[in-house]
Amino acid sequence: MSEALTDADIKKIAKLSRLSLPDSQVGPVRTQLSSILGHIAKLQAVPVEGVEPMAHPLRIVNRLDNDEPKAAMPVEDLLRNAPAVEDRYLAVPKVLGDGGGA
Amino acid sequence: MSQSSALQPLAGICADVRAGKVTARSRVEAYLAEIARREPEIHAFNELHADAARAQADAVDAAVKAGRDPGPLAGAVLAIKDNIVMREGKTTCSSRMLANYRSPFDATVIGKLAAAGAVFIGKTNLDEFAMGSSTENSAFGVTKNPHDTTRVAGGSSGGSAAAVAAGFCDASLGSDTGGSIRQPAALCGCVGFKPTYGRVSRYGLVAFGSSLDQIGPFARTVEDAALVYDTLVGRDPNDSTTADVAHEPLAARVREPLAKLRVGIPREYKSPANAPAVAAAYERAIAAAKAFGAEIVDVELPLTDIGISTYYVIAPAEASSNLARYDGIRYGHRAKLAPGEDLEMLYSKSRAEGFGPEVQRRILLGTYVLSSGYYDAYYKRALQVRSLIKREFDRAFEKCDVILGPTSPIPAFPIGGMKDPLSMYLCDVYTVNTNIAGIPGISINAGFADEGGKRLPIGLQLQSKAFDEETLLRAAAMFERALA
Numbered sequence: 001m002s003e004a005l006t007d008a009d010i011k012k013i014a015k016l017s018r019l020s021l022p023d024s025q026v027g028p029v030r031t032q033l034s035s036i037l038g039h040i041a042k043l044q045a046v047p048v049e050g051v052e053p054m055a056h057p058l059r060i061v062n063r064l065d066n067d068e069p070k071a072a073m074p075v076e077d078l079l080r081n082a083p084a085v086e087d088r089y090l091a092v093p094k095v096l097g098d099g100g101g102a
Numbered sequence: 103m104s105q106s107s108a109l110q111p112l113a114g115i116c117a118d119v120r121a122g123k124v125t126a127r128s129r130v131e132a133y134l135a136e137i138a139r140r141e142p143e144i145h146a147f148n149e150l151h152a153d154a155a156r157a158q159a160d161a162v163d164a165a166v167k168a169g170r171d172p173g174p175l176a177g178a179v180l181a182i183k184d185n186i187v188m189r190e191g192k193t194t195c196s197s198r199m200l201a202n203y204r205s206p207f208d209a210t211v212i213g214k215l216a217a218a219g220a221v222f223i224g225k226t227n228l229d230e231f232a233m234g235s236s237t238e239n240s241a242f243g244v245t246k247n248p249h250d251t252t253r254v255a256g257g258s259s260g261g262s263a264a265a266v267a268a269g270f271c272d273a274s275l276g277s278d279t280g281g282s283i284r285q286p287a288a289l290c291g292c293v294g295f296k297p298t299y300g301r302v303s304r305y306g307l308v309a310f311g312s313s314l315d316q317i318g319p320f321a322r323t324v325e326d327a328a329l330v331y332d333t334l335v336g337r338d339p340n341d342s343t344t345a346d347v348a349h350e351p352l353a354a355r356v357r358e359p360l361a362k363l364r365v366g367i368p369r370e371y372k373s374p375a376n377a378p379a380v381a382a383a384y385e386r387a388i389a390a391a392k393a394f395g396a397e398i399v400d401v402e403l404p405l406t407d408i409g410i411s412t413y414y415v416i417a418p419a420e421a422s423s424n425l426a427r428y429d430g431i432r433y434g435h436r437a438k439l440a441p442g443e444d445l446e447m448l449y450s451k452s453r454a455e456g457f458g459p460e461v462q463r464r465i466l467l468g469t470y471v472l473s474s475g476y477y478d479a480y481y482k483r484a485l486q487v488r489s490l491i492k493r494e495f496d497r498a499f500e501k502c503d504v505i506l507g508p509t510s511p512i513p514a515f516p517i518g519g520m521k522d523p524l525s526m527y528l529c530d531v532y533t534v535n536t537n538i539a540g541i542p543g544i545s546i547n548a549g550f551a552d553e554g555g556k557r558l559p560i561g562l563q564l565q566s567k568a569f570d571e572e573t574l575l576r577a578a579a580m581f582e583r584a585l586a
Contacts (some may be wrong), residue, residue: 013322018446019466020447021329032523036463036527039527041411042407042408048490051486051489051490052486054486056172073206074206077206083436094445
């Protein structure tokens with residue numbers, strides 16, 4: 001919890017965040033996040049035993065609407081913002097085979 | 103705009119438009135002239151919609167001529183924060199990521215305002231994806247404070263606040279996740295109102311912290327803010343978090359004083375961190391409340407200070423999840439790949455190129471507090487503290503109707519003057535807990551600080567219990583009158 005962030009931690013968080021972080025930025029980012037986490041550590045001093053977590057201000061559960069079909073937005077409108085389109089599909093780099101995989 | 107027109111209540115202006123005494127078109131032209139004169143030094147707008155605004159105004163005027171009622175906001179000229187989607191023009195969130203994004207739909211609030219006769223003059227600048235307190239984190243340049251152009255307008259809705267303060271529009275919309283309406287309103291000297299979470303549909307508001315975000319108006323007066331708010335409010339089938347709570351239109355009644363108002367003063371709000379001019383304005387407002395017959399009640403909000411820590415876990419956590427959608431595939435910036443680079447690289451390069459430093463910082467922070475091994479220590483704990491903060495407000499509102507305090511501990515600071523992210527975060531101390539608890543808050547002007555020959559506005563904030571906007575706005579109008 002209170003152990004310091006390492007460069008390896010920053011690289012791992014960046015990978016989880018899908019943000020390519022140049023090596024030159026790892027140090028500065030570590031310093032900034034450490035300073036913010038240092039402040040956030042104040043939370044540890046608040047007694048929370050038995051307190052329900054509150055994820056949301058409203059207590060709305062499973063509000064159901066009537067199952068009524070509505071017109072969908074035209075595909076052309078939705079594709080207008082896509083950086084690369086082939087026919088009526090979003091174009092992406094090859095996922096399988098050489099060069100694929102996460 | 104002429105001073106007399108600027109001082110007339112918006113409801114009266116719209117009534118004049120409906121009665122054909124003044125045209126919506128002439129109002130748009132007057133604002134466009136003022137924008138042409140002063141926008142180059144302010145930079146409130148990311149995009150002006152001059153032609154669309156003229157066409158909308160002409161449609162309002164044609165309706166009046168034809169004997170139809172264009173609605174309660176007939177001819178009201180509004181500016182919209184550029185993280186609220188409109189079919190007209192672009193919606194950029196002041197980010198390179200969305201620099202060319204054109205929304206295929208209008209946000210619910212845009213549809214409601216248009217149906218009420220409003221005219222949209224343009225999209226306003228913000229901190230990228232609404233993350234910041236100064237509008238310096240915009241990919242398209244800093245918005246300057248109309249009261250002193252060497253200083254920030256506040257943020258994240260700095261453009262919307264500056265647009266009202268500079269006289270570029272009648273009112274504007276912002277979004278408030280941790281103070282992003284109230285703080286820039288305070289720094290620019292206008293009214294900024296964040297309704298209760300769930301009052302206003304978030305459909306079409308680009309998501310930042312979904313359990314905290316709320317749309318609300320900036321205006322010249324509390325009454326004008328109430329008029330816009332009356333149109334925004336209500337349950338929306340497209341936003342399951344809109345609340346089914348009755349709303350009686352407030353604008354016509356907001357100037358009625360409350361007979362018995364209990365004003366809560368938390369001792370934690372009289373912090374040594376408050377600038378002297380802010381502390382003095384607070385004392386003046388307390389004295390004014392006594393003078394208009396309010397009862398001053400001491401209340402305790404000991405978790406005020408812990409709000410920043412709570413907020414900077416919850417908001418980045420939600421942001422890291424919400425902003426995962428920007429992957430360079432369906433919309434937004436896509437990086438060019440070198441030979442041999444794969445889909446994974448497309449995601450991480452597009453995101454690194456498209457997002458600015460503060461957005462990346464918050465995604466990293468949010469990812470960290472949600473990651474395995476840290477989730478309980480940070481995220482779950484922050485949600486538990488959130489319960490305690492809510493409880494603390496509940497207890498305070500047993501003793502008082504509204505809580506009065508500073509909106510920001512300091513007036514507008516110099517552009518570039520806040521070097522490190524944490525010191526910027528600490529400026530949100532009085533506003534984040536409102537969002538954490540989901541209650542409403544409003545900032546009104548409460549005087550000025552004399553700084554280097556300039557008069558910098560000081561804002562005071564009122565908060566009330568959830569869904570009690572009537573008490574909140576009527577109390578705010580009382581303070582507005584008393585402090586004028």
